[in-house]
Amino acid sequence: MPPCLKPPVIVWFRDDQRLADNPALEYAIATGHPIVCVYIYDSKPQNVRAYGEATRWWLAKSLQALNTELVALGGELTLLCGSESQSIKALAIAIGAIEVCWNRRYLAAQRETDRAIKMALKTRSIEVSTFNGYLLREPWTVATRNGRPFKIFSAYWRAACYEYSPQAPRLKPQQINFFPVPKNIAQVAPLRTLSTITIQCLAPNFSKRSFKIWKCGEQAGWIQLNDFLTNSLSYYASGRDFPAMQVTSQLSPYLRFGNLSVRQVWHALRSIASSVSTASGSIDKFLYELGWREFSYYLLYHYGTLHQVNFKRQFDAMPWRNADTELHAWRCGRTGYPLVDAGMRELYHTGWIHNRVRMVTASFLVKHLLINWREGESWFWDRLVDADEASNPANWQWVAGSGADAAPYFRIFNPILQSEKFDMKATYVRRWVPELSRLPNECIHAPWLAQSGQLASASVKLGQNYPWPIVLHQQARKRALMAIEHIR
Template identity: 50%
Template sequence: MARAQPVIVWFRDDLRLSDHPALHEAASRGVPVVGLYVRDEESRALMPPAVRRLGGATRWWLAQSLRALRKSLEAIGGTLVLRTGPAASVIATLARETDARAVLWNDVAQAPHQAVGRDVEAALATDGIDSQIFAGDLLVDPKVIRNKDNRALRVFTPFWRRVQGLGDPPEPLPPPRKLKSISGVVSEALDDWGLEPTRPDWAGGLRESWTPGEAAAQAQLKAFLDDSISGYAGNRDRPDRDGTSRLSPHLRFGEISPRQVWHAARFVAAEHPRLAGDIDKFLSELGWREFCRHLLFDAPDMADRNLQEQFDAFPWKRDAHALKAWQRGLTGYPIVDAGMRELWHTGVMHNRVRMVVASFLVKHLLIDWRAGEAWFWDTLVDADAGSNPANWQWVAGSGADAAPYFRVFNPILQGEKFDPDGAYVRRWVPELAQLPNDLIHQPWTATPIELASAGIELGKTYPPPIVDHKRGRERALAAYATIRGKD
């Protein structure tokens, strides 16, 4: 009796079983399913713009997420095959090895990923193997929301209004209860991929801070909506409080889908009308992710190119010393340094502080936003190809829906307003922990006696400000004035 021809499900940025359209369809066919993840670091070199190589923190997360996915698949009778090489060649080869009848995958609405997908389709078609592609990355297809010039909307508020006007996205799909598999399919060993650091092993803080995987993502969403959504609209701006959802890296790797988040939040809003304002604010953050992905659909080189061309003439400064001080959290501004140290240790940074540290680099130091974007790309576990460059360009003023050029965050006032008791700074900049609240965000104003009683020696145990705020602001405004009105 001939063996049933299997179906291959190609996992990409969708490392989950639930609300996975391609896997759902494969399971419904009643034939064996081969789960596949391809580490493709070759196809990206063949096309501009390229699929970005993962940074160090996201490589660590990917390793944990693949382990969790394999465990989940095996629990329902499935398997996960790991292969390295150009996706088109790898997938066509596996299809021939297994005599697969079809390959199914969820689309990634980004130009380089879609180009790889087209190559896969072509390679399979040569062998007479069917391909089927599903939407699973976004709430709304980018082709649906366009302006009169058939371009993506560049302002968030009308964009989000359009998304909401379309109504609820489809209900999430359930995970398959049982899969059939086939034996004898060779898989590479995840440990051989070298995704995790060894010498030195800098990932201790990541392991301490996170549990990657679909189960953890679902648990985090439930805990947030049960315990933390009340007051979210205000608490999300306070780095001294546990007020954010912490879902961003799970969304980045597709361990949970946007429509799962949407429907779970809408259910809570229906059950508890008093939370409607907080829910709306939370979903608008999901909307910002969507907005950035739609921008990326139209501008796939957004990490390299200013969306507003007049910024090509901006007089950026080259200052390796200042950049290094910023990266290490040694700028002399406590709220900035706390954020940069939180990033290095945990792989994330509080959303309010991200804006402050980005503004400081771009405006106080006049360092090109691309240098900051590259550092975040390497150190964030939630480094997203859309949100990361879009957010940096928003702060710089070169992007869509950009902040006005004259808005220069005052790191002292930002610290005093959003970390009024200094708890966030004390956690991440412990050398300042003994300073009183009225000095902790500007230690250089303390008297010698106050510094000594707190165990601080400016210039030795903690640096003085790398740039004076007033002078930095004036210099930034002068630099921005040089490009105003340029097209």
């Protein structure tokens, strides 16, 4: 360490890849010590799922954006590759750090890792300070009157919101006193000096898909938020279930990686509530959705690995089917049900899928095909840019009926009626299933019921350029209801 410098403070970025409203960064700057900003990428983490293909792509782009922001302030992001425990300790010792700061995580294995790191650093007389930079309310701050965790969302959300308002988000720092990390320290490689090959190892090649619709990072998150507030919010409550309307926020990946904080989103909505009275219903509805995200992390903290274990253990006896051919057809958007296929193709091409269609596609896999929800959750984990350890499995268990406050298993979406109701003019279906685009509205939702002349004039050849249904709705519904009787 150069003799003229104070010992540095390390800010360990995780799922908080932003400069504004970042409590760990704000605290570190306030110490008056020079700052080292670091991210650790572990491609083979222990007891934690590795990033999926799509989240790995977003991560690389997000880190590049974060580094650009730091470079503009005169610093850079230090990227370490390997074990979190070994990497952060080695860096702290090598540069003579006096303290390490981070924003907290909530998966049990991550919490255990953080505890072990804290103990290891303190044995070296290196202080550790941690903060809430990811949730409105951390899981241990909300409980029932007898001190137990909630299991019902509505009750949880009432308690979480009762006489509570999150602190106002903090502004982006205008200057940061950076500590110059020596280039000869083992395992330390600033992001701006990494080769293109290394970046590509983090981010798969999506050149043949439509990931170009996404701009990643903090500035892109603010653009997306402002666009939603300006152009879509007023229509959110009435139009959020209609995929062709495109009025959902698409903020989920920015929240997932912390390009935006949930406090920033909350206060942005609240700040316009009084001036946009026509949007009050939409604001309340959107805040309710933020509440479901909070509840998902609450469940993750209190009840463990949601992607592995049924919240309702009676579902352990569910007679799931092994049907690889049907599973493959579902993944590829070749089920013969246009709305389901449109959703699965949107997922493949963009890394995202409309919320109403997420429910329809998930219900189809679990109930029409009677395939274990874990198969779908795993596929979404790999393909969604917003996949996380809480919301993704919590949503899948909700659809399957095995989760907390879940939809009853006997609630089986009819994919034909869902298509007719929420994509009446088939705008969404025609976009993602173009081989059906010339069919008239009255038969595009169930093309196998169309007359031969209608199919011929639309150049649709069932079983050739578009599949027959892989299962009939009424038969699938009957089979699903028999399965739930098996575990009652």
